Amino acid sequence: xxxxxxxxxxxxxxxxIDLAQVAARSRGYWRTVWLRLRRDKVTIFFGLxxxxxxxxxxxxxxxxxxxxxxxxxIRRLKPIGFPNHLLGTDELGRDMLxxxxxxxxxxxxxxxxxxxxxxxxxxxxxxxxxxxxGRVNMLIMRTMDVFYAFPSVLLAxxxxxxxxxxxxxxxVSLTVIFVPPIARIAESVTTQVxxxxxxxxxxxxxxxxxxxIRVHILSNVLGPVFIYATGLISVSIILASGLSFLGLGTExxxxxxGLMLNTLRQSIYVNPYVAALPGVMIFVTSLSxxxxxxxxxxxxxxxx
Amino acid sequence: MIxxxxxxxxxxxxxxxxxxxMxxxxxxxxxxxxxxxxxAADAPAExxxxxxxxxxxxxxxxxxxxxxxxxAVQGDFGTSIATGRPVAxxxxxxxxxxxILAVFAALLGFxxxxxxxxxxxxxxxxxxDKLATGVAVAGVSVPHxxxxxxxxxxxxxxxxxxxxxxxGPGGSGAWAWDAEHLxxxxxxxxxxxxxxxxIVTRTLRAAVAEILQQEFVQALHAKGLWSHQVLVHVVKNxxxxxxxxLGLQFGYLLGGSILVETVFSWPGTGFLLNDAIFRRDIxxxxxxxxxxxxxxxxxxxxxxxxxxxIDPRMRRT
Numbered sequence: 001x002x003x004x005x006x007x008x009x010x011x012x013x014x015x016x017i018d019l020a021q022v023a024a025r026s027r028g029y030w031r032t033v034w035l036r037l038r039r040d041k042v043t044i045f046f047g048l049x050x051x052x053x054x055x056x057x058x059x060x061x062x063x064x065x066x067x068x069x070x071x072x073x074i075r076r077l078k079p080i081g082f083p084n085h086l087l088g089t090d091e092l093g094r095d096m097l098x099x100x101x102x103x104x105x106x107x108x109x110x111x112x113x114x115x116x117x118x119x120x121x122x123x124x125x126x127x128x129x130x131x132x133x134g135r136v137n138m139l140i141m142r143t144m145d146v147f148y149a150f151p152s153v154l155l156a157x158x159x160x161x162x163x164x165x166x167x168x169x170x171x172v173s174l175t176v177i178f179v180p181p182i183a184r185i186a187e188s189v190t191t192q193v194x195x196x197x198x199x200x201x202x203x204x205x206x207x208x209x210x211x212x213i214r215v216h217i218l219s220n221v222l223g224p225v226f227i228y229a230t231g232l233i234s235v236s237i238i239l240a241s242g243l244s245f246l247g248l249g250t251e252x253x254x255x256x257x258g259l260m261l262n263t264l265r266q267s268i269y270v271n272p273y274v275a276a277l278p279g280v281m282i283f284v285t286s287l288s289x290x291x292x293x294x295x296x297x298x299x300x301x302x303x304x
Numbered sequence: 305m306i307x308x309x310x311x312x313x314x315x316x317x318x319x320x321x322x323x324x325x326m327x328x329x330x331x332x333x334x335x336x337x338x339x340x341x342x343x344a345a346d347a348p349a350e351x352x353x354x355x356x357x358x359x360x361x362x363x364x365x366x367x368x369x370x371x372x373x374x375x376a377v378q379g380d381f382g383t384s385i386a387t388g389r390p391v392a393x394x395x396x397x398x399x400x401x402x403x404i405l406a407v408f409a410a411l412l413g414f415x416x417x418x419x420x421x422x423x424x425x426x427x428x429x430x431x432x433d434k435l436a437t438g439v440a441v442a443g444v445s446v447p448h449x450x451x452x453x454x455x456x457x458x459x460x461x462x463x464x465x466x467x468x469x470x471x472g473p474g475g476s477g478a479w480a481w482d483a484e485h486l487x488x489x490x491x492x493x494x495x496x497x498x499x500x501x502x503i504v505t506r507t508l509r510a511a512v513a514e515i516l517q518q519e520f521v522q523a524l525h526a527k528g529l530w531s532h533q534v535l536v537h538v539v540k541n542x543x544x545x546x547x548x549x550l551g552l553q554f555g556y557l558l559g560g561s562i563l564v565e566t567v568f569s570w571p572g573t574g575f576l577l578n579d580a581i582f583r584r585d586i587x588x589x590x591x592x593x594x595x596x597x598x599x600x601x602x603x604x605x606x607x608x609x610x611x612x613x614i615d616p617r618m619r620r621t
Contacts, residue, residue: 146322149601150593151559158593161581162333238447242563245449246578261450265567272457279450287445294441 036299043295050288053281057104064098068255077271088274090260091267092253096274099255100281106167106256107282110249111237113171118178119229125179126186127221131194131213141187144180152177156239160248170249174239178232185228189221227300230293234286241282257282309609316605323601324376327594328369331586381591386583391591394576399595401471402565402572404479405492406557413497413557414550417504422542424505425512426535436505443502448560452495452567459491466490469569492568496561500553507549511542544615551607555600 037043056063065086072093080088087096129140147155159173193199199216207215241258243249250256252263257278264275356362360371375382381391417440424436460468472478472485479485515521515538524534562574569575573592580588 142318143322145319146326149319149323149604150326150597151555151600153556153562154559154593154596154600157559157562157577157581158327158330158589159333161577161589162330162586164584234445238445241447242449245563246566246581248581258447261453265453268453268457268461272461276450276454276457279447279453282447282450283445286447287442290441290445 033299037295040295040299043292043299046288046291047295049284050292053104053285053288054108056101057108060098060101060105064095064101066095066098068094068099068102069253070094077267077274079271080273087277088271090264090274096277099260100257100277103255103257103260103278104281104285106250106254107237107241107258108285110167110170110174110240110244110256111285112233114174114178114240115229115232115236117171117175118182118232119225121175122179122182123186123221123225126183126188126225127190127213127217129183130187130190131209131217133191133194137187137191140183144183147177147180150177153239153242156243157246157248160243165248165251167250170240170243173243174236178236181232182225182228185225186221189224190217193217193220227293227297230296231290234289234293237286237289238282305613308612312605312608316601320598320601323597324373324594325369327590327597328372330590330593332365376591376594381594382587384585384588386579386585386588391588394588395573395591395595398571398573398576398592401479401570402558402561402574404489405496405561405565405570405572406554408489408493409496409557409561410500410550410554412493413500413553414504416497417501418508418546420501421505421508421546422512422535422539425509426516426531426538428509428513433509437509440502440505440509443498444506445502446498448495448498449563449567451498452491452564455491455495456567469567471571492564492570495567496557496564499560500557503553504546504549508542508546511545512538515541544611547611547614548607551603555603558596558599 065084072089074093075082075085075089076093077091078085078089078093080086082088085095085097087100090096090099125140125144129137150158156173156177159176160170163169163173194217199212202212202216240249241256241261244256244258245262247259247262250259252259260278261275261282264278268275353362360368363371372382379392381395383389384391384394387394420436420439424433424440427433456468459466467488468491471488472480518541521534521538524537525531558573561570561572562577564570565572565574566578573596576588576592579585580592
């Protein structure tokens with residue numbers, strides 16, 4: 001899916017031009033995007049910061065000074081800068097730095113998975129609704145309207161609350177709330193493209209429905225859907241940790257930023273700054289995703 | 305206009321019904337028996353059967369749905385499984401508390417967002433624009449439950465200037481318009497207002513920037529208007545877009561307040577939801593979500609109609 005995106009966005013601009021020209025221009029397009037990005041210092045900075053967050057989560061077992069599950073009754077709630085515990089310890093005496101590094105694994109996974117699955121599911125539903133039109137469109141899009149009738153956070157909490165705590169349940173509930181907007185975008189693009197002359201021409205020359213979707217429609221849909229989805233990741237990370245914060249996502253003793261924030265909440269009078277640390281990680285990650293997606297969007301904007 | 309209003313209302317009805325179906329379906333998403341929270345695991349079969357009949361869980365699903373909906377329409381949301389008290393009673397107490405929080409947060413967030421967004425869009429690239437965009441991005445990226453915690457740490461733990469939790473002195477559940485209660489309002493309202501502030505700023509900035517490209521703006525400048533006079537025209541044109549966002553955001557405030565209410569132990573609907581989730585109290589969960597979702601549907605309808613009233617061009621699309 002990711003491989004298809006570059007040609008997808010390129011084809012969006014050059015819809016209807018012959019292939020050799022598309023190939024030549026698309027290289028030019030990506031070079032322009034890269035040149036624009038390179039000049040955008042904010043985007044570069046937050047992109048690197050994000051890479052750092054990902055790497056530190058990926059290499060947590062090698063970077064972390066301790067064991068994320070090792071408790072110690074005599075070293076509970078130590079402040080930042082305590083010997084051997086650079087960022088202090090939590091309410092069970094576990095090393096905070098270790099848990100913050102490990103916590104990124106679940107937090108990032110729980111934040112990104114719903115967006116990726118919603119990208120597939122929503123994209124598919126939108127394509128089907130747009131391409132088939134008529135009753136199928138009615139059925140799919142009116143169902144999506146019902147999901148739209150809920151404030152999304154409330155719907156995620158409701159589904160998650162009914163399903164019960166758990167990483168998978170949290171991912172499912174977040175996927176559900178991200179599907180409708182993605183389906184809407186995919187549907188509207190598909191509907192627009194479906195009736196264009198070049199699609200008719202393809203059909204007249206004998207292309208089957210699947211070929212038309214794969215070659216002519218998918219390439220147009222992927223661009224806008226992908227751009228929208230990158231913006232969703234930041235929301236998704238906040239909400240995934242928020243569900244854990246409410247006790248609906250990860251269960252103790254797993255290290256996860258939202259859950260750590262929840263359990264440390266009790267000790268803000270003892271050790272306030274350590275309690276705020278997991279939130280800093282969520283904030284930094286979500287801010288980086290937001291600024292990176294803003295930067296990419298303006299770099300990829302062909303109208304500029 | 306009246307015809308349009310009627311059409312919109314008719315269009316919303318199936319959506320409202322869909323909402324009720326989804327909320328009803330929540331019970332059946334839940335793993336295990338909805339009665340498991342009250343019935344002891346070793347209860348005799350007849351007792352379980354009796355309870356099932358009492359709660360109506362022995363009937364076929366469509367009938368359960370019909371009965372549930374019929375009662376809900378009359379304001380009877382069933383009995384809380386955990387407390388045995390009517391859900392409606394709990395809601396009557398909690399909804400106004402959430403509304404107080406949401407209305408103040410909306411006032412603060414929308415005002416700041418509108419001012420920042422309008423100026424940032426009008427003077428793009430200036431220092432003020434950079435500041436406003438920065439604040440807005442931070443506002444949409446900050447996990448607000450964490451921001452609440454940080455505010456508590458700074459203003460309650462360190463400075464001891466504002467209360468950390470509850471709605472009034474002594475943890476009382478009753479609201480009163482006095483200084484003590486308003487002091488309790490400050491931190492949760494600020495926390496809750498951050499996200500709408502960011503989103504409104506971003507939307508209005510984009511809308512203003514787009515309107516500035518239009519030719520009538522040049523005409524106004526050519527006529528010799530001061531730039532602040534032009535700004536008024538631009539803002540007027542951005543009004544329908546902003547109104548749509550405001551409506552949506554107010555709805556999100558109601559939904560999103562659950563996290564903030566949890567942080568501040570604010571006795572509103574979020575608190576009820578939290579309670580319902582922990583005690584696996586499905587009727588309470590259903591009732592609270594139903595009220596909030598239907599309110600959101602109604603709000604969207606209102607925004608839709610207001611938008612057409614402001615800008616008749618909308619009606620044709």
